[in-house]
Amino acid sequence: MQNVYLSNFELDEALKIYMDKLGALNNETEIVDTWDARGRVTANAVFAVLSSPHYNSSAMDGIACKSEKTFGASERNHVVLTEGTDYMVVDTGDPILKDFDCVIMVEDLININEKQVEIYQSAVPWQNIRPLGEDIVENQLIVPSRHQIRPVDIGALIAGGINSVEVYKKPRIGIIPTGTEIVEPGTELKIGDIIDFNSRTFAAQVSEWGGEARRYGIVRDDFELIKQAVSKANEENDIVLINAGSSAGREDYTSSAVSELGELVIHGVAIKPGKPVMMGIINGKPVIGIPGFPVSAYFVMEEIVKPVIYGFQGLETEADKMVDAVLTRRCMSSLKYHEFVRVKLGYIAGRFVATPLARGAGATMSLVNADGVLEIDQSIEGIEAGTVVKVKLLSSEDKVKNTLVCIGSHDPIIDIAADLLHRKNKKYFLSSSNVGSTGGLMALKTGETHMAPTHLLDMDSGIYNTSYLKKYVPHKKIVLIKCVGRIQGFMVRKGNPKNIGKFEDLQREGVKFVNRQRGSGTRLLLDYNLNKSGISPDSINGYYREEFTHLAVAAAVEAGDADAGLGVYSAAALMGLDFIPVSSEEYDLAIPEEYMSLDIVKEFIEIINSEEFRKKLDELGGYDYSNTGTIITQGAEHA
């Protein structure tokens, strides 16, 4: 007995159908004090009720006088004026009495005595007078209707005698988190619990867009409870957002609740992420079901909820800020959806480069780390690397241009250096992407990064990094800067319950291992050692389970999902794990020589050479900085 609704429409079409069905949104207005009206939108054109200035005033320091008394004055024929009858002394801004019609500057006066002056030039009527209404004339238009009030408008409105203005009401947005597994932040977590953070993100977005957010309590998966909550929120607000959960496995109560209370207009739009959005109308008010997956929720909020909230305020959403960027990797897309691809942006050698966020980036963190969004139309199957694409900016262009891009192997010390860099010079940022050492060298080759941290062991020579630079980036002159020596080892739970000491132990019955992804330096170190010891990867339970960071490996061990992983000391220490050293390795920074003269690169190198940075390394432990900052030039010049 489901209602009929429209599904899988294109976004623009779906939004148009929905908006048309909703009809006029912005009918409610209110009167606010002008001084509290910043950001509000005028319901009507506003005209001055007072002139400003509201009297004629002097534009100079001098005397106000009668112009006819000055006629005939010249260098040869000075005219004497008497205070009171002929003139009065005025300062800039002083009112001009009706008797007088001009002002003579103090510089053009010859003082005779306290009551008399001589002049040597005749005056023209209205000279040096700031006439009534010079700034604003009564009845003049100050701001048009549907105008978003800025600080300068507040000044002009008050000057024009307007102390209150009629503006569109801020829409009230009710936000309902639902889901039996959803708990409030701060709750003691049980397995299966999910912290509700979506509703808080929505509330912040709503405020940013000029709405007033009201968050309701979490409603568990119960049809009657959800229906009640929606009905109450619909009564109390202008717009209702239901965080509808993304589980397709459970019955979806939201759509039924909306259908029963009003009309479910659209269920499912051809966008990815964001497809399962619901757009309904209850009592003439919008009620929108937002998917639970945070990235889907984000795009539904941006693409659907934002225009509705703006519409309520009589505003158009501003056009997105776009830049042209070179896509660094091929990006495939489904013909079933209009896709939104989150990208990292870099400004490298005078052009923007856009790199789709790596698989390693989790859902909410990918939103935090994204600098832009690449939209791929439904009709397009994919875009080749090297194509110039339009990217919607999420960061400011300025910030992207002042960001040092660091792609490659990740270590917690990169975050620390990033922080020190930004603290040292507020305008600079560092953005790091973790794609492993090999990925970083590839990124150097395609020109998508300023810098690649790398720790690749040459299996033949036992020397770190240099042979890989020659192999992966043969045609570029690369400067290799020694960063730190660091200790790799087995991360195991406290007390080493499975007694892991050497690589052979990983083969033992009952030992579960967790590995790093292919291309990472740590994976290479493992393979080097397995090979040396004649151990087959297939003999290790968990060899094929890949994580993308040292911390993720440590977390798997800490949770008991694995008994051992290979990683750096600092990650083990942060997670409270024991650490069995295996070998020390060289974690270096590869930077194309052409970027070495950039101010941001110089500042970064100063940071890694600083006392402050070394202090932080000591705090983390497991780092050797005896060679830090040593420069080894590599690449094309040796080729």
Added chain:
Amino acid sequence: MQNVYLSNFELDEALKIYMDKLGALNNETEIVDTWDARGRVTANAVFAVLSSPHYNSSAMDGIACKSEKTFGASERNHVVLTEGTDYMVVDTGDPILKDFDCVIMVEDLININEKQVEIYQSAVPWQNIRPLGEDIVENQLIVPSRHQIRPVDIGALIAGGINSVEVYKKPRIGIIPTGTEIVEPGTELKIGDIIDFNSRTFAAQVSEWGGEARRYGIVRDDFELIKQAVSKANEENDIVLINAGSSAGREDYTSSAVSELGELVIHGVAIKPGKPVMMGIINGKPVIGIPGFPVSAYFVMEEIVKPVIYGFQGLETEADKMVDAVLTRRCMSSLKYHEFVRVKLGYIAGRFVATPLARGAGATMSLVNADGVLEIDQSIEGIEAGTVVKVKLLSSEDKVKNTLVCIGSHDPIIDIAADLLHRKNKKYFLSSSNVGSTGGLMALKTGETHMAPTHLLDMDSGIYNTSYLKKYVPHKKIVLIKCVGRIQGFMVRKGNPKNIGKFEDLQREGVKFVNRQRGSGTRLLLDYNLNKSGISPDSINGYYREEFTHLAVAAAVEAGDADAGLGVYSAAALMGLDFIPVSSEEYDLAIPEEYMSLDIVKEFIEIINSEEFRKKLDELGGYDYSNTGTIITQGAEHA
């Protein structure tokens, strides 16, 4: 006994000296709930304290099972699994118990009975499992220090277990309006009173920049009172702004108060407007004297106060948004100052054009009407018309691109049409500048406007507008659209006390006239009639007093500064004046033919042809719309 201070430094230098003297600004932090932290700036890097998800969960609907039980399964060799021992049913998001290490999708299962399934593919450990920490791993960096928190950051922080964050305190800014002539808005005004609007503008700017504004009561020009107020505000706030008055004729108490209470570092910066700014330090806190002239105040707030407020929050001010624009008029500048020139921007025929705001624009209204600011360096004496200049955008680029530019003669009906246009289509705006009919035609010639309203009477033929188009814009094909017939006449005070009926009456002893500026259609109409009647301009008292709008003329009459002015009926009616008709004239719109196909022009023409527009004309009175919308093509094709 004045303190020593620095004067007339260049802006950047002055700001650097001042900031260096102030030293570190942002030392105070506070802890706020994460969900209230939007827009706040982190004092430290924030690392996750929880992994998200904090347990392994299913990425699919299906069964969680032991991978070793599936080994050997194939199309030919189905394997049977039993619930409980071998598997459990899971939906997307459900936790995976420790016994199991993979998920098989429901699509890949063959159901045997309620307790058993068959599979035909072996499973790989960890397949279809969303591992603990997939999004955020405990100890992972979420946001760096000095990061301005966005809605997506709030989501990620809460997901990472961070329910409160340490952020820089919002700076408290105390604002003190001073001046004996200054009164609160809403006060019954006496001659000489000036409404305090600056302090409200400052407060709105402060909020926009993230500060907390506190406005103090108006302090009259009394040294002790000003000193007390500054001292109190200095104690209660992080920054104090004193609106110091711009009168050079009165003693300036502000500088002395600052000098006595602390140090006046800089008094006067080589910028125009804004020169008389004072930058002081009392008890280590910034105290800034802002000039009283609103435009000076605006630039001092933007250029000096904004970076200080941002500095307090650990933020850099964003780089200004600039566009390249063609300057339409020569713009002279003093070698003594770095000048800020307010400009109107238009987007005409694919390029931005910048026109310095006309003299007719009053101080606060010029800020309201400006779309951009052109900075002219101290070393430059002027910039020629036609030069491509960098303009700082005050409006959005988008808005400028969707604005119909209308330069020429002004009539209140243009404001009404502008309002109707924007109401009809929220994305469109109309910006009008009043430079008189002739000025409008010049603007058509230089390509700085889409449209020029004009009412120029040919003295020989008695025909309106067409001959002037041929004269001023001979090489462009111009479409002339009839707009309205309107009645021009004498505006006089109620009851016509000076008994004005014909042009000869303007010559009478005791009759004061107020004129319109040269180049305006109304001035031409006057001159035509004076000429016809053989009246010499010099015989009219007030002939040389020029106002820029009908309303300004009406205001002068209403205030008793003049007894008569020539203007349109609607202006007289708005000001409550009597009106003695002189002649009717044709107020038309000249539009280059190339713009007639623009959507915004089409929509505008629809507006002037609409019933709604005619209704508004009737309400104003004095307009004849019998020919409105009739198109007369003029210009080059006839040449």
